[in-house]
Amino acid sequence: MRRTRDVVAKAVERVRPGNSLPREAVELLDDAAFERELAEVARAQGTDADSARAEARAYLHEMAAHHGDRMTEQWAKVGSWFMRAYDIVVDEEQIQRLRRLDSQHSLGIAFSHRSYLDGMAIPNVLGARRFSPTFTFGGANLNLPVLGAVVSRTGIIFIRRATTDLPVYRLTLRCYIRQLVRNRRNLAWSIEGGRTRTGKLRPPVHGILKYLVDAVEGPGSPDTQVVPISIVYDQLHEVSGMTAEARGARKRPEDLRFVVRFARLQRTRMGRAYLTVGEPFSLRERLDELHGDGLTSHQAIERIALDISHRLNRATPVTVTAIVSLALLGADRALTLDEVLDTVEPLARYIGEREWPVAGGANLQDRATVRRALQELSSSGVLSQYEGGTEPVWSILEDQHLVAAFYRNTVIHMLVDRAIGELALLTMAELRPDATLPAGGAAEVGWDEAKRIRDLLKFEFFFPGRVRFEEDLRTELRILAGEDLLDPTPEQAGELLRQARPHLAHLVLRPFLDAYLVVAHRLAEQGDAEVDEEALLADALAVGRQWQLQHKVASAESVSLELFRTALALARHRGLLEAGPELATRREAFLVEIQDSLRRLDVIASLATGTRTDVPVTGVLGALR
Structure with a gap:
């Protein structure tokens, strides 16, 4: 404990917070375009320009960062000390390719976020390989007294999350990022906006990306190369705390005591951290391409955020x-x-x-x-x-x-497409011989099932567009069949599924669908009544624990507020939370859909284990079994 405090204290002692602003902040305050934009915001707010300027200056003191050579060097040592639980594994060929980009472009580094350590590991890895200094965005909740002043001198930009009622703050941040891009600085931020609580990527947050797009689209602005960087760990000390929150525990606030506790945890070795670089792309070229397709700026930002998420997933290695x-x-x-x-x-x-x-x-x-x-x-x-x-x-x-x-x-x-493909094959195999098929035959039934599962899980996973999604499923079918089999009959589908190794649908999808089952059941119990979402989540958590004890859900991992919130997002999207026509009927149909999907997973599980279940299996698959 004493050693931890000493290390942090020595880092703090090396800096004396002053009143001067970093270069980009000074340049921004002297920028005529920023003055005009401030004046417009002031008029809209019914205040004067001088007050808006003073407010903007105060925000710049709060958010603006720079790289002091000595402080950055010392903080890199502190970062290495915090990372002492891990050996960092880096693909040096990827890094060398990235260095060539760094020499010619501003880099927009969008990283996956599984740990507080990410913000130390990535700048340290790049700095040790003589990259241009990186400015990293962090939450204002980490801007701790004195310590925040230290790390802001190492390129950490602290930003607030709730800014809806702060138009001057939003303008100042947007223009500050624009100024950083003009000066060809490297920027790094979490595309998820915060640490994942489940281990997989969270839905992307558009805030920083939106401001980066605004900077690139500005007249005379240099292009930015967007670089997805994945960092994954063999194990993490933080996971137990995050999973406790998923069971309903309250999140501890980040303060200096938290920093000390967190540092102490890193004394225990936890294996390796793997930093991998995804496929970079030109932000301006991608924007031009999307605008050429007729997308609005908002739609283009959403598409780029999904592009980044896909590339991060693709870069994330299997541990x-x-x-x-x-x-x-x-x-x-x-x-x-x-x-x-x-x-x-x-x-x-x-x-x-x-x-x-x-x-x-x-x-x-x-x-x-x-x-x-x-x-x-x-x-x-x-x-x-x-x-x-x-x-x-x-x-x-x-x-x-x-x-x-x-x-x-x-x-x-990386396993979701295979899992969905198995369910599509099962749907085809279960067709009765006398079933009336659509024009596309059994294959069309299978594709429709795949699209239904995709829609059911669209708040859980990042799926590509429908054309790419079908291509990926055809790849899975080709791996299963050993050849291109684009129009399988029910008999062929059943044989493929029976012979498949491994069977993954039950392993991959059951935890999520079990959680959805709990929420769907609690919704159906409400009939036509409107629901209070927080009360419904608390009810789902209590019933989920009961069902876990009764083995009505397969595993304790399904009893999670994170998964329940995703199920609630799907229900909200389908209009199942507010009063409407035939609400009780639609809620019941949602429950039946989840139950039928779980029945299909039981069939896949029985094939994987070579056992029978008490679920009736119809059609050709039953004969095969």
Whole structure:
């Protein structure tokens, strides 16, 4: 504890906060265009220009940052000390390609956000390789007394989240970012706006991106190369706190005591952190392309945000921790090393066929590698290891399912297409011989089912446009069939599904659909009545815990406020929260849809285990089984 305080204190002592503003802030206050925009805002607010200017100057003192050479060097050492729980693994070839871009362009670095450490790791990695200084955006909640003044001298820009009623603040931030781009500074921000609570990417936040687009579209402004950077960890100290919040615990405020506690946690080694660079793109060229397609500026920003998210997912490597967590969550019982390897082996083959990156180039089928991951998860308290029998077995500890799910979810995006493809095949295989088929035959039925599942999960995962989505599903079908099979019959669909290895739909989708089931059930119980969303979430959490004990949901990981909120977002999108025509009927239909989707997952699970279920299976698949 004393050493932690000393390290932080020494960093603070190296700076004496002053009243001078950094270069870009001074240039902005002298900018005639900014003066005119301030005057317009002042008139709209019924105040005078001098008051607006004074307000803008105060905001610039709050947000503006710069890179003091000595302070940046010292803070990099503090950052390395905070990162001492990890070895950072970087693809140096990716970094060298990025350096060539850095020499010619301003970089807009959009990173995934799983830890408070991200904001230290990325600038440290780039700074150690002699990149241009990076200005990183952080939440104003981290602008702690004195310490905030220190880190603002290392390029950290603290910004507020709630600015709806602060038009001068929004204008000042937008113009400050524009000035940074004019000066060809590198900017870094979390496209998610905050740390993920589930392990997978959160929906993108458009604020910084919107201002960056505004800067690039301005006359005479230089282009910016958008660079997605993914950072993923073998394990994280923070996950237990985040999963507690998902069960209803209150979030602790960030203060100096929090910083000390967080620093102390990093004394325990947690493996590796993997920093990978996604495919960069020119922001101006992408904007021109989208505007050429007839999209408005708002629509273009939404599309670019999704582009970034897709590229981040594509760059995120598979960790051994994630695959081991997937195997144990799917089994939901103790497994031997051989049983874990039996589950991982077809997954590893599939990952190789899809050419997904593997963290550190690890061999996912190597016994020693998988055993080490199991032991490390046991050491950190996620798994229990029992050695009293004939051979060791590992299982997820009772209150650690959400933690294991966090690690599993770092790779879940790469398995979703396969899971949806399995459900599409099942729908085709279940067609009765005397069924009346549409013009496109059984294949059209399968595509319609895939699109339905895509729509059901669109608030959970980032799906490409419909054309690309169908292309991806055809790729999955080609991997399953070993050839192009664009129009399978029900018989062929059933045979493909029966022979498929691995079966993933139940492993990937059940946790989410079980959570949706809880929310859909509580909504249906409300009949035609309007609902209070917070009360509904609290009710879902209580009922979810009951269903977990009764095994009405497959795993404790489905009892999560994060998943319930996503289900609520879907219900809101479908108009199921407010009074309307036939509301009770539509809520009941929503529940039935979720129940039927879960029934199909049960069928996939029975194929995976070679067992029968008590769910009736019709059509050709029943004969095959």
